[in-house]
Amino acid sequence: MQFSKSVIEIIKERTSWRTYSNQLLEDDTKKKIDQILTIKDFKSPFSELAGNTRFELIGVPEFAPDERKKLGTYGLIKGAQEFIVGAIEKSDYYKENYGYLLEAIILAATDLNLGTCWLGGTFNKSLFSTKINCQKNEIVPAITPIGYTIKTRRSKEKAIRAFVKADSRFPWSKIFFENTFSTALPRETTGRYETLLEMVRLAPSAGNKQPWRVLKEKDCDNFHFYVKSSQDLKLKVYNTFINLDIGIAICHFDLTAKDVGIEGTWEFLSPDINPSEEFKYIISWIGQ
Numbered sequence: 001m002q003f004s005k006s007v008i009e010i011i012k013e014r015t016s017w018r019t020y021s022n023q024l025l026e027d028d029t030k031k032k033i034d035q036i037l038t039i040k041d042f043k044s045p046f047s048e049l050a051g052n053t054r055f056e057l058i059g060v061p062e063f064a065p066d067e068r069k070k071l072g073t074y075g076l077i078k079g080a081q082e083f084i085v086g087a088i089e090k091s092d093y094y095k096e097n098y099g100y101l102l103e104a105i106i107l108a109a110t111d112l113n114l115g116t117c118w119l120g121g122t123f124n125k126s127l128f129s130t131k132i133n134c135q136k137n138e139i140v141p142a143i144t145p146i147g148y149t150i151k152t153r154r155s156k157e158k159a160i161r162a163f164v165k166a167d168s169r170f171p172w173s174k175i176f177f178e179n180t181f182s183t184a185l186p187r188e189t190t191g192r193y194e195t196l197l198e199m200v201r202l203a204p205s206a207g208n209k210q211p212w213r214v215l216k217e218k219d220c221d222n223f224h225f226y227v228k229s230s231q232d233l234k235l236k237v238y239n240t241f242i243n244l245d246i247g248i249a250i251c252h253f254d255l256t257a258k259d260v261g262i263e264g265t266w267e268f269l270s271p272d273i274n275p276s277e278e279f280k281y282i283i284s285w286i287g288q
Contacts, residue, residue: 001036001039001042001104001107001108001255003107003108003111004111005111006259007107007199007255007256007258007259008195008199008256008259008260010107010110010111011107011199011202011203011252011256012202013110014106014107014110014116014204016116016117016118016161016204017115017116017117017145017149017153017157018076018077018078018117018145018153018156018157018160019077019078019079019149019150019153019154019157020077020078020079020080020081020115020145020147020148020149020150021079021147021148021149021150022079022081023081023147023148024059024061024081024082024147025057025081025082025114025146025147025148029112029114030057030082032112033057033084033109033112033114033146034057036105036108036109037055037056037057037084037105042101042104044096044097044100044101044104044247044250044251044254045100045250045254045266045283046093046096046097046100046247046283047097049091049092049093049097050088050089050091050092050093050094050096050097050098051088051089051090051091051094052088052089053086053087053088053089053094053097053098053101054086054087054088055084055085055086055101055102055105056084056085056086056132057082057083057084057146058082058083058084058085058128058131058132059081059082060080060081060082060083061081062131063127063131067127070124070127071123071124071127071128072122072123072124072125072127073119073122073123073145075156076119076122076156076160077117077119077122077145078154079147079150080145080146080147081147082145082146082147083128083143083144083145083146084102084105084109084116084143084144084146085128085131085132085140085143086098086101086102086132086140086141086142086143087129087132087134087135087138087139087140088138088139088140088141089137089138090137090138090139093243094139094141095141095243095244095247096243096244096246096247096250096282096283097247098141098142098244098247099141099142099243099244099245099246099247099248099250099251100247100248100250100251100254101247101251102118102142102144102248103203103204103247103248103251103252104251104255105144106118106144107251107255109144109146114146114147114148114149115145115146115147115148115149116144116145116146117144117145118142118144118204118206118248119142119143119144119145120141120142120206120240120241120244121206121237121240121241123143125140128140128143141244142244164207164208165208168208169201169202169210170201170210172184172185172187172197172201175200175201175210175212175213175214176190176197176201176213176214176216177213177214177215177216178215178216178217178218179215179216179217179218180215180273181213181215181273181279185197185214185216190216192260192262193216193221193223193262193287195256195260196252196253196256196257196260196262197214197253199252199253199256200212200214200249200250200252200253202252203245203248203249203251203252204248205241205245205248205249206238206240206241206242206244206245207235207238207241209230209235209238209242209245210245211227211228211229211230211238211242211245211246212225212226212227212228212245212246212249213225213226213227213228213279214226215271215273220287221264221285221286221287221288222284222285222286222287223253223284223285223287224269224271224273224281224283224284225246225249225250225281225282225283225284225285226279226280226281226282227242227243227245227246227279227280227282228242228278228279228280229242229278229280230278231278243282246282250282250283253285254266257285262287263287263288264285264286264287264288265285265286265288266283266284266285266286267283267284267285267286268283268284269284271284
């Protein structure tokens with residue numbers, strides 16, 4: 001994935017947009033998006049285990065008039081004329097892979113000054129699955145509107161952002177740890193990895209629940225990525241999305257590492273750690 005500037009700048013610029021200008025993408029912009037969606041050698045650390053993934057740009061005019069009323073965004077998205085829709089084979093790590101790839105696409109759209117917004121539950125999955133010709137072994141985990149935004153957010157959008165505290169993120173001490181989950185990772189000790197971890201902290205997530213947890217081994221550059229499931233009955237609905245969310249966070253870490261020239265490998269290990277049941281191990285970064 002090629003960007004016109006540092007991915008760090010793009011991650012900081014990215015924000016969720018729910019209100020659009022009703023304007024279709026210009027032909028040149030649409031062509032650029034189509035090129036991004038069809039990059040064949042673009043992979044995530046999970047791609048080898050996740051099966052085939054594909055994305056398409058779908059315009060609202062492609063839907064019949066009665067279908068347009070059933071897109072299922074429940075008024076949360078207004079004015080969007082195009083959506084990026086993906087289908088992925090059901091397999092191990094399909095959510096993590098999908099989260100990584102769609103977030104990279106969203107960052108590329110941000111680089112083109114286009115608005116996007118992760119939609120994991122508030123859309124008509126059946127309708128969008130039919131439009132992308134989803135096969136029996138495929139699923140559409142999430143989509144995003146894509147288009148030109150308006151200058152001022154409408155009041156409903158402002159209310160949603162305020163409710164989920166969209167501009168807030170957990171402090172380092174709540175998501176980054178050293179050796180055990182009872183010891184916070186001191187930011188000043190992370191050296192060249194500070195920026196990578198900060199980009200993880202800034203990643204979007206369902207309901208802004210930020211379920212990722214990163215455990216660094218002391219005296220080496222090994223980072224183990226986990227997800228933390230919610231034990232609150234009212235919030236357990238968000239557990240459906242935590243594997244997408246960790247894919248997004250890992251996308252930020254991985255693309256930033258490539259951007260600043262930090263080398264390492266992604267590996268599936270069995271860290272000698274015994275966290276509580278609410279923590280689930282996903283993958284590790286082994287620095288070089």
